[in-house]
Amino acid sequence: MSAEQAAGVTLTGISKTFGDFTAVQPMDLSIPQGSFFALLGASGCGKTTTLRMIAGLEQPTAGRVMLGDRDVTSLPPHRRPVNTVFQSYALFPHLSVQDNVAFGLRRRGKKQVHKEVEDVLELVELGPLARRKPAQLSGGQQQRVALARAIVNRPEVLLLDEPLGALDLKLRRQMQLELKRIQTEVGITFVHVTHDQEEAMTMADTIAVMNHGRVEQLGAPAELYESPGSAFVANFLGQSNLIAAEISAAEGDELVLRAGDTKLTLPRDRMRATSAASGTKVLAGIRPEKIAIRSRSDEAAVPEGHNRLTGTIKDASFTGVSTQYVVASPWCPELAVFAQNVESAAGLTPGAEVVLHWNPAHTFGLDGDQDADAGTGEDAL
Amino acid sequence: MTALAPPPPAAPEADAPPPPPPGGRRKLTPYWLLLPAILWLLVFFAVPMFFQASTSVQSGSSGEGYELTWHWANYTDAMSEYAEHFGRSIMYAAAATLLCLVIGYPLAYMIAFRAGRWRNVLLVMVIAPFFTSFLIRTLAWKHILSDGGPLVGALDALHLLDVTATLGMTEDDRLLATPLAVICGLTYNFLPFMILPLYSSLERINPALHEAAQDLYAKPATVFRKVTFPLSLPGVVAGTLLTFIPASGDYINAKLLGSPGEQMIGNAIQRQFLNVRDYPTAAAMSFLLMAAILIIVTVYIRRAGTEELV
Structure with a gap:
């Protein structure tokens, strides 16, 4: 899993409205390649919508989404080299852990997936549970399957939509450190959406604080904390x-x-x-x-x-x-x-x-x- | 907080045995709740089944009455004499079930995922035909399919009747009194039994799973093949069973929409019971039909492999 394939994300003049409601105001955002980037804000601030526009699950009302120097604005989600860890994990209940993890690899025509699946399950410490169904796993284990299912594809960008929200405090702390470790290990650009400021500060290199559909301030955690702009x-x-x-x-x-x-x-x-x-x-x-x-x-x-x-x-x-x-x-x-x-x-x-x-x-x-x-x-x- | 909280109710019961009087009554509660259903099954299913079973091995005549003589030949006679009816029943029911699935799946899918606020209206429309009787609806189909009617005219103009005729489904440029008519009637009458279970299993699928599949490089068709359809299998199995089982025993559609050449086993049983009054043969035929359905359903469920359903 090399860092060369990681790409940065550039959003240019991107905005999203649902009927009368403006979820994301026109904004520019540049996420550096290989960074751990957090979109932090209260619920309804537009952070998840921004993430979904990067994934292709939501079409921007205006503006462009670039991965590296490639314009992906009009590409459907299945043709974008990004993967998402969903808030509710969205594991396929009819497939075993290993088939969940192999899903993306198989869709891209890989026949020999066993080795890669085994390696990534090793990385998230779930090797022995490969044959279980998602319903037989605890919340923390499901969360790690969702993570493994995404990073096994070596996406250029990994999107995390409040992936730790459903875990209890102790497990959340543990997973924060683990996510950070995995990010360092695989070198992929991580874009992490969260409403937990402590989580954002612990994990991210750069935080964009969002409020009412726009970025209020962007910077390193210590910088935001020591000299807030608003x-x-x-x-x-x-x-x-x-x-x-x-x-x-x-x-x-x-x-x-x-x-x-x-x-x-x-x-x-x-x-x-x-x-x-x-x-x-x-x-x-x-x-x-x-x-x-x-x-x-x-x-x-x-x-x-x-x-x-x-x-x-x-x-x-x-x-x-x-x-x-x-x-x-x-x-x-x-x-x-x-x-x-x-x-x-x-x-x-x-x-x-x-x-x-x-x-x-x-x-x-x-x-x-x-x-x-x-x-x-x-x-x- | 602690001051207001009631004492924990479960704690004392956990290690100490529950106090006898309420505990004993509580133990019996499930049985009391089951009692009406058990009585119902006994009186209206088990007892009649027992009489049927004994009738099926009787011999005699309608004039002199029937006696229990363990006359097993009733079964072999019924099987050889009505093999064609059995075959037709299974075939027609299978064809109608398949048609119901083909028509019902897209409709259930649409209602579950795309209907938005029209969902409930559409569901009511699915069951709206139930507001009229089975018999009247089937009689209405007699008009729809009638010779010289607009449907026959349209299909004839499109030369579709020639196609169905080559398949042996229609004859002489007419729809009524053909196998196709019976299959169409069965399909129409049992369609809601297919749509409702399909809908309920589709509706339970978390839409985030579709997004997750797309996010993992699945094209829309692959999302359906690998995620939506497998997750809707319990509904497919329930729907096909709810359609196939009653359709294979049905006799109204064959009677009203078919000719003697389309008689199903239901028609034969009805004639034996009510016209010929050969009760033993009719009872034997009923048991054979039941056995056939049981075997087919068992094999089918094994094949479909839906642990979630059973």
Whole structure:
């Protein structure tokens, strides 16, 4: 299984409408050859439709689908060198595991399939179950048959439509690592659709965050997490505190923001708002784990130059590895803080007056015109 | 959560034996539920079968009455005398079953996968003929097939009657009183019995399987051959049995649409019972028909190999 045959996918101006409903807005997307690419978004964001257009199971309303430098837009699914792992696995119930896996090879006229089937079942560790019917397998085993059935054909691109959605948490973690291992081993371009941000971040090299039929932001997992480009991305990938503020001054490489009577600074290159003029409304963002929490009486110990906010603890929940605090501050009613349980948290109980502080380099700035709650709550699931 | 949850109901029963009074009654429940069906089978199937069996080995005459004499010759006589009727019944029923499958499969497929919101309307239309009696529907076919009628005229103009005549299915440029007429009547009357089981097995097929097959390089025809058809086999087997079994015992179609030359075993049994009143021969013929159907069906199910069905 060599990497030479893997191809990248290029979508140009692709869109899909069903009647009045626009599932995918016109968009361009380039998926590099050999990469593990995730399409991440809430249900109904158009990620599965995008995947189905690459597979040929859905005809785009407009735009083109290219595999490598080949235009496949008008090819029916059976003539495209891509394979899909379906959400419900879609294993053929009347065929044994080995016949399911051999299905694609046989359709392409291969007579001697035994060796290849055996090898791929070895790869997914299902060798001894080759003669079973799908109904006699567990969910995780069925999932691996679906994967084997697709990769045995050595497709140029492998499409995964929420393949781990039906598995329980522990099995899902295990399969995530296994999928990643297999991808590295076979070198095929993987396009993975998921609504689970943690799954996308664990597995993918590049993530495209989709919202309402368009790509909101595209980048490496760490890049998306550390400098989200919109409130939706900031909230959908992990958790963020977004504080309404306005720009008050620019000092060298830093911007000074004002939230009420509190001064916050952030590096100029971490500001995503289009204008940096004084008075521009922005959202100052900070991840909960980047914030340190101290009792008000300890305020003197806060390092010089840190951003700081004062407030009262509303809620504290111990989760083992960390304690999660909800802090009410005059400028933001619910600030989330994750504190590692390294030092004693004496005095940090609900009602306590605290000071929150963090390194300004961790602050990110977003355009102030958006809904600070986008991508949270039910909206995200 | 925990405070509101009721105590786990299954836990105590798991290791401790269930308390005797409700447990004992619960054990008997399945038998009580089976009782009506068992009584029904006993009174209307097992008992008549027993009398039939004893009648089939009696001898005597309709004038002086019949006596149980273990007269096995009834069977051999029936077999030699009515071999032609038996053959015709099996042949006509088989031909009608095949026609039903050929007509019914595309229709069931269309209703299951392509009908969208018309699905229920189409299903009602499939069973709509049942709102009139079997007899009236067959009499209507007598008109459709009648000599000098539009159907005969059209087929004649297309020279199709010559084709069927060479096959021995029609004679003298007419449809009525030919084997074709009887087969057509049987096909028409039993078509819903084919379509409904086919539909229900097709409808259960997950459409994602079609997509998966296409995704794995199967052309549309191959998707059908390798996925759709094999998965619909339980419906094919059920439909063919539901058509073939009653069709081979039918006598109305042969009586109304055929001539004496198209008589089926059902007609012969009816005449022996009601006209000649030779009850032993008629009973023997009935048992022979039953045996023939049982053998054919057993061989067929073995061949079709559908573990899912049986």
